[in-house]
Amino acid sequence: MQKQKIFICGISTECCSYSTLIQDENDFEILSGNKLLKYIDFNYSKYKNITFISSKFYRSLPGGPVDKKFFLKTIQNIKNDLKKNTSIDGILFLMHGAMYVKGINDPEGFFIEKIRSKVSKNCKISLSYDLHGQMTDTIIKNINYFAAYKTAPHIDVKQTYFRAIKMLINGILKNKKNHIVWEKIPVLVSGEMSSTIVEPCKKIYKNLNKFNKLKGINDCNLLIGYVWADAKRATASAIVNCNDVTVGKKICKKIALSYWNNRFKLVYDMQSYKLNKIFNVINNKKFTILADSGDNPTAGGVGSRIDVLEHVFKNNIENTLFAGIFNEEIFRKLKNKKNKIVIKDTISKKKISLAIDKYYLKNDNAILSSNNNTIIFTKYRKPFHYLSDFKELNINLKKYKILVVKSGYLSPELKKLKADNFMILTDGFVTQDFKRIKNFFREKPIYPFQKNFRFNINI
Numbered sequence: 517m518q519k520q521k522i523f524i525c526g527i528s529t530e531c532c533s534y535s536t537l538i539q540d541e542n543d544f545e546i547l548s549g550n551k552l553l554k555y556i557d558f559n560y561s562k563y564k565n566i567t568f569i570s571s572k573f574y575r576s577l578p579g580g581p582v583d584k585k586f587f588l589k590t591i592q593n594i595k596n597d598l599k600k601n602t603s604i605d606g607i608l609f610l611m612h613g614a615m616y617v618k619g620i621n622d623p624e625g626f627f628i629e630k631i632r633s634k635v636s637k638n639c640k641i642s643l644s645y646d647l648h649g650q651m652t653d654t655i656i657k658n659i660n661y662f663a664a665y666k667t668a669p670h671i672d673v674k675q676t677y678f679r680a681i682k683m684l685i686n687g688i689l690k691n692k693k694n695h696i697v698w699e700k701i702p703v704l705v706s707g708e709m710s711s712t713i714v715e716p717c718k719k720i721y722k723n724l725n726k727f728n729k730l731k732g733i734n735d736c737n738l739l740i741g742y743v744w745a746d747a748k749r750a751t752a753s754a755i756v757n758c759n760d761v762t763v764g765k766k767i768c769k770k771i772a773l774s775y776w777n778n779r780f781k782l783v784y785d786m787q788s789y790k791l792n793k794i795f796n797v798i799n800n801k802k803f804t805i806l807a808d809s810g811d812n813p814t815a816g817g818v819g820s821r822i823d824v825l826e827h828v829f830k831n832n833i834e835n836t837l838f839a840g841i842f843n844e845e846i847f848r849k850l851k852n853k854k855n856k857i858v859i860k861d862t863i864s865k866k867k868i869s870l871a872i873d874k875y876y877l878k879n880d881n882a883i884l885s886s887n888n889n890t891i892i893f894t895k896y897r898k899p900f901h902y903l904s905d906f907k908e909l910n911i912n913l914k915k916y917k918i919l920v921v922k923s924g925y926l927s928p929e930l931k932k933l934k935a936d937n938f939m940i941l942t943d944g945f946v947t948q949d950f951k952r953i954k955n956f957f958r959e960k961p962i963y964p965f966q967k968n969f970r971f972n973i974n975i
């Protein structure tokens with residue numbers, strides 16, 4: 517018997533349309549060959565009748581818009597890989613779903629459509645997504661199976677890949693029927709307001725698993741969407757894989773309504789304060805973590821802003837660790853080893869002069885001490901979400917009273933420290949102050965940008 521073939525490819529990033537940093541090939545890592553298969557970590561050997569063909573998976577840290585030329589090149593490169601293979605039975609796409617490419621309204625839809633056009637109509641397509649992704653009719657039209665993360669912070673990435681692959685395998689080997697139905701939900705909030713470890717999303721997402729057990733339902737999903745892109749397609753959505761369309765539609769509407777009905781309860785998972793208030797609130801005797809949310813690189817912020825740094829130095833606050841601030845220029849300046857250094861942020865146009873008490877360089881980071889504070893400057897945009905990020909730089913968190921990270925909700929590892937923690941509502945491309953977000957292309961009405969309107973949906 518001839519083996520069936522599954523082709524694996526994708527592109528994954530989250531793009532803040534307000535950011536001035538354009539992402540290109542320097543920002544993306546390419547996983548291919550065995551590296552990609554190993555990364556997905558699926559139990560391939562269980563399926564002896566299937567050959568898994570690993571093409572290219574482009575991924576990057578969230579940032580600004582993706583350069584159009586580069587984006588088109590990624591599609592061409594994958595098409596070239598596809599040409600080397602005949603009679604593909606299935607494609608697994610690994611995508612985030614919140615990409616922004618100037619001039620292309622629905623980049624994920626465009627990407628999938630272009631690649632799908634090169635295979636036979638019988639080839640089945642499965643899509644794995646981040647729950648902060650956006651759905652469109654073009655995507656639905658071009659896929660047969662869909663699976664999105666059900667946790668934020670995301671701790672079910674691999675499980676989501678497995679769901680998407682298993683549906684695809686069942687479709688190919690057993691010809692199992694699947695239809696996808698979806699509903700737009702006119703709600704668009706930040707990830708920080710829709711964490712699945714707290715209510716109301718905790719329960720809403722738990723219910724997805726309950727719905728999955730119903731006859732006629734294969735796999736239920738809810739997308740929160742991505743708020744920092746001024747795009748027409750940006751909304752939340754419910755997406756249901758089903759073999760009974762009537763039941764599927766009913767459950768899809770139920771999921772959509774459960775999210776809509778809870779929209780007023782979508783609030784930050786952390787206590788949040790403006791920068792000028794936060795240092796009056798914290799308990800000086802306890803270790804405290806502050807999340808500089810407006811400049812969070814994992815949401816698409818640049819990570820170079822010095823608003824909090826400036827505030828700390830102006831107010832003579834000590835024992836603070838900044839992890840980290842993206843600033844390439846500082847590495848050149850430090851070579852001259854002056855006892856003072858001027859830090860400039862081209863995004864906020866702020867600058868600050870710091871006395872250098874001491875500094876050392878490690879793994880593309882400059883760790884600088886000044887006035888009893890420590891600042892980690894990074895050569896590349898980088899979040900500090902793991903305890904190993906600090907360990908690698910020989911930094912002992914216990915030495916500090918305050919840790920400032922560029923983040924929204926805290927990463928699971930930082931949360932485990934059980935420190936007091938607050939979100940600072942700072943300025944930046946991914947500000948949590950939605951009133952300041954430009955809104956030209958997004959559909960209206962959409963909560964919370966508009967508040968008094970009805971959601972016309974009937975079950």
Ligand SMILES: [Zn+2]
Pocket residue numbers: 646647648670
């Ligand atoms: Zn996400």
